[in-house]
Amino acid sequence: MRHPALSPKHRCILVATLAAASLSSASGCTRLDSLWSRATAPDAVAPVDAAPSLAIDPSIPPHADDDAGGSALDPDDAGAIGDDDASADAGPVDAGPRTMITALGWRTGIVEAPQSNARWIGYVRAGGQIAIVRGPVGNDGCPARSDMRGAGWYEVEGSGFVCVGPLAMLTSVLGNRPITRRLPTPPDIDAAMPFTYARNTRAAAIYRWLPSEDEEREVEPERYAPRVPAGDADGGMVAGDASAPLMATAVATMATDAGRAPDAQVRIEDLEGAAGTPLLRRILRGMYVSLNREARASGGSSFWHTQSGGYIRSSALSTLRSDGFFQGIALDAQHHLPIGVALSTVTSTYQANGRSMSPTGRVPRLAIIQLADEPPVTVGNEQYYHTAEGYFLRSRQVRVITRHEPPVDLSSPDEKWIDVNLDHQSVVAYEGARPVYVTVASTGRRNRSNPDENYETVQGAFRILSKHVATTMDGNSANDGPYSIEDVPWVMYFEGSFALHGAFWHNGFGAMRSHGCVNMSPPDARWFYNWTEPHVAPGWNGAYANAQRPGTRVYVHYDEQPLGTRGGPDRVPQH
Numbered sequence: 386m387r388h389p390a391l392s393p394k395h396r397c398i399l400v401a402t403l404a405a406a407s408l409s410s411a412s413g414c415t416r417l418d419s420l421w422s423r424a425t426a427p428d429a430v431a432p433v434d435a436a437p438s439l440a441i442d443p444s445i446p447p448h449a450d451d452d453a454g455g456s457a458l459d460p461d462d463a464g465a466i467g468d469d470d471a472s473a474d475a476g477p478v479d480a481g482p483r484t485m486i487t488a489l490g491w492r493t494g495i496v497e498a499p500q501s502n503a504r505w506i507g508y509v510r511a512g513g514q515i516a517i518v519r520g521p522v523g524n525d526g527c528p529a530r531s532d533m534r535g536a537g538w539y540e541v542e543g544s545g546f547v548c549v550g551p552l553a554m555l556t557s558v559l560g561n562r563p564i565t566r567r568l569p570t571p572p573d574i575d576a577a578m579p580f581t582y583a584r585n586t587r588a589a590a591i592y593r594w595l596p597s598e599d600e601e602r603e604v605e606p607e608r609y610a611p612r613v614p615a616g617d618a619d620g621g622m623v624a625g626d627a628s629a630p631l632m633a634t635a636v637a638t639m640a641t642d643a644g645r646a647p648d649a650q651v652r653i654e655d656l657e658g659a660a661g662t663p664l665l666r667r668i669l670r671g672m673y674v675s676l677n678r679e680a681r682a683s684g685g686s687s688f689w690h691t692q693s694g695g696y697i698r699s700s701a702l703s704t705l706r707s708d709g710f711f712q713g714i715a716l717d718a719q720h721h722l723p724i725g726v727a728l729s730t731v732t733s734t735y736q737a738n739g740r741s742m743s744p745t746g747r748v749p750r751l752a753i754i755q756l757a758d759e760p761p762v763t764v765g766n767e768q769y770y771h772t773a774e775g776y777f778l779r780s781r782q783v784r785v786i787t788r789h790e791p792p793v794d795l796s797s798p799d800e801k802w803i804d805v806n807l808d809h810q811s812v813v814a815y816e817g818a819r820p821v822y823v824t825v826a827s828t829g830r831r832n833r834s835n836p837d838e839n840y841e842t843v844q845g846a847f848r849i850l851s852k853h854v855a856t857t858m859d860g861n862s863a864n865d866g867p868y869s870i871e872d873v874p875w876v877m878y879f880e881g882s883f884a885l886h887g888a889f890w891h892n893g894f895g896a897m898r899s900h901g902c903v904n905m906s907p908p909d910a911r912w913f914y915n916w917t918e919p920h921v922a923p924g925w926n927g928a929y930a931n932a933q934r935p936g937t938r939v940y941v942h943y944d945e946q947p948l949g950t951r952g953g954p955d956r957v958p959q960h
Contacts, residue, residue: 444850490552499538501526543922713824849936
């Protein structure tokens with residue numbers, strides 16, 4: 386995951402509602418007036434910078450007064466205020482039951498106490514709403530305009546406090562001002578996929594605002610260039626596919642501007658647009674974006690407004706299905722360990738026939754089969770597992786998941802813990818000694834003979850440190866080049882940038898595949914997100930563990946590795 390450093394001009398004190406992310410794309414630490422004027426001004430085009438990624442270590446919560454991000458509306462909205470702007474609440478607001486706060490920052494912080502140096506315990510994404518329990522209860526470290534009604538700290542549902550001020554407002558005060566139409570739609574926490582996602586099908590541009598045709602011609606000249614005939618000596622491309630060489634030229638130019646050789650491997654940094662220009666960033670084929678709403682440019686062209694605040698032509702995207710995912714099963718009296726998961730595309734079923742096995746049919750890949758509670762039998766040179774339904778499965782075509790004894794130091798007989806088995810590519814949720822959910826995952830690709838290609842998942846005993854309904858993962862891979870996946874869903878960090886999370890871009894579960902993280906299907910990841918600690922309260926979109934709210938234990942190991950034994954490379958995972 387890429388975590389760019391903050392530039393010196395961003396080293397100013399912000400307030401509790403600033404986002405928990407880097408400020409590589411935010412600008413200006415000068416005034417609060419911009420946000421309030423946008424909230425009250427007539428509707429107008431408001432250029433935005435992209436939503437920032439999480440901080441360098443996404444498991445560490447920021448303080449309320451950390452310089453941690455910006456507004457979802459405009460770079461200038463991320464402004465600290467001058468002394469002449471700081472004031473008390475301009476007027477009382479009845480903060481009765483179900484009074485709501487609307488988040489305007491990319492991540493509006495929820496802190497443990499109503500004061501400037503308090504740690505975040507969670508946050509709300511831009512456009513989200515959270516219910517007030519009481520308030521205001523003071524304004525230490527929560528400055529606001531003198532004419533903003535209801536400013537100050539409020540206790541919110543799920544405990545914690547939100548600053549109503551620079552980047553959050555009482556929903557009743559915000560009303561239906563034009564600013565509300567520029568906020569992202571909140572995630573759908575009841576769905577397997579919290580957003581609508583799309584795969585980029587060609588090199589394209591993401592714009593800061595809906596572009597004019599002249600701006601498109603300037604940013605994407607390849608779209609207006611003559612088509613290259615099939616087999617042409619200059620490009621060798623099929624007719625109509627002129628974008629790749631021209632885009633490569635544009636990227637090479639950006640690499641040169643960055644002080645690197647034009648033929649150097651493209652890096653994610655090379656795709657960034659210059660501040661103040663229509664180009665927010667470029668996006669290469671195979672990258673993914675999360676979608677907000679459709680929009681039309683002045684010339685009638687169709688664009689998607691992304692959750693990260695940019696605009697990309699609809700014709701460059703292929704939207705993804707939001708259903709049909711593989712999912713593990715909850716365990717009960719009828720479904721219990723051992724469980725088999727069919728891995729082969731031609732997993733056959735067998736019937737015992739004397740000293741041989743006769744094929745009787747097939748089961749689909751990733752089918753979950755209840756196994757009989759008995760050891761495998763050997764016939765010839767093959768082992769076979771007996772199923773609860775009476776047929777047999779060949780051992781090399783099925784992933785068998787068995788019960789594991791709990792850690793010896795559980796704090797209570799029913800404490801939750803997660804068993805990630807790297808040999809079996811399995812993830813099992815336990816409550817004490819009782820397994821309650823089982824699935825298969827994809828952990829980091831292992832190649833210990835080549836460090837550049839070894840993405841092995843770290844092993845040991847961990848706790849979930851932070852949870853996020855979605856966060857962008859992008860960066861550079863030595864072997865696979867740059868990548869970018871917006872709003873990876875249901876992310877649970879347990880060690881630095883190592884996380885359990887949903888993966889919608891592949892269906893290779895049951896085999897090592899990732900760059901270090903534990904990939905699960907979106908519905909599986911959502912189940913673990915909801916089951917694990919720290920709890921993410923209603924309206925929250927992320928939560929941080931602390932001593933009072935410890936995260937669920939996570940044990941990552943191989944079969945022959947005792948629980949808690951540390952191992953694996955130090956490589957920071959990427960996705």
